[in-house]
Amino acid sequence: MVEMAQGETILSARIYDIPVEKITGEPASLADYKGNVLLIVNVASKCGLTGQYEALEKLYERFRGQGFVITGFPANDFRAQEPGTNEEIQSFCMLNYGVTFPLFSKITVVGAGRHPLYSALIAAQPKATSLAENPFREKLKGYGIDTLPEPEILWNFEKFVVSRTGEVVRRFSPDTVPDAPELIAAIEAELAKA
Numbered sequence: 001m002v003e004m005a006q007g008e009t010i011l012s013a014r015i016y017d018i019p020v021e022k023i024t025g026e027p028a029s030l031a032d033y034k035g036n037v038l039l040i041v042n043v044a045s046k047c048g049l050t051g052q053y054e055a056l057e058k059l060y061e062r063f064r065g066q067g068f069v070i071t072g073f074p075a076n077d078f079r080a081q082e083p084g085t086n087e088e089i090q091s092f093c094m095l096n097y098g099v100t101f102p103l104f105s106k107i108t109v110v111g112a113g114r115h116p117l118y119s120a121l122i123a124a125q126p127k128a129t130s131l132a133e134n135p136f137r138e139k140l141k142g143y144g145i146d147t148l149p150e151p152e153i154l155w156n157f158e159k160f161v162v163s164r165t166g167e168v169v170r171r172f173s174p175d176t177v178p179d180a181p182e183l184i185a186a187i188e189a190e191l192a193k194a
Contacts (some may be wrong), residue, residue, distance in 0.1 A: 014033040015166045016125075016188035018117045021105035023074075023086045028104070030117075031165070036067045037190040038162035040121060042153060043072040043108045044082035045092045053097035055178035059187075060101040066191050067164065073117070075109045078155050079145070082106060109153045118153065121160050124168035126151035128158060130180055136175040161186045164193060 016031040024136050030038065034094070044050060060070045074089045076082040084092065086105050093099035107115040127150055130136060137154055147154055154174055161170040161183075170186045179185075 005190065014120050015117065015168070016160065018115075018120060020073075020107075020115075020117060021167055023090045023105055025086070025105065030071065030162075032165065033071070033102075035067045035164050036069045037063075037164055037187060038071045038160075039068070039187065040044055040160040040162060041070065041072055042075045042077075042118070042156055042158055043093075043103075044074065044076070044078065044156040045079070045084060045089060047078070047081040047156040049174055050081075052157050052178055053093060057097055057099050058187040059184075060179045062192065063124055064101075064186060068187060068191060072101060072103045072170070073109070073115075074103065075156065077108055077110045077153070081156060105139040110148055112150075116161060121171075122151050122153070125160060127172035128154065128171045128173040129176070129182070130173040131176050132173070136173050139175070143168075159183065161190060163190050 012043065012110045016029060016034055018029065019026050020030065022028045041056065043053070054073070060068070074086075089106065090103055091105060107118070109115060109118040137147050140155065144163055155175040159172040159176060160168055161167050169190060172183055
């Protein structure tokens, strides 16, 4: 049985209590970041959106002094765009994008083998906000790529904003760039809360 502080939801307890692994293999949990605003992102090194790593790092540098943490979860679920080992992924991110935000071991974010963290995130926010005139799902279909229906993760670089208490408050589509005003506003709104 999980003891919860007054006002803490069962869902937040679930997110904090779900075991994950650091990219270096040590056991961890998101409870290590309790009290911070989180941006949880499923990442990939060989994706058309991989360049978002640079903007994610800038976002992390901009807000981390205010209690903001980006957590990157590599996943190889979309056209095998993250084929590397954890060591290769970590090296790629550091050498090519100077990533200093926490990275975790490669997981599955869709289907029957989906990591429990992503099951909890999807349950909390089943629909992603799309900021594009032409939704990313439609763009992928235009390239002949079949996508999974909502509420499944659409593609690499989908973004979840989590409050300081562990509540999943927003979900943004993969093509939402890290410096999009709507994403920045969502992060700032959570940072402003005590």
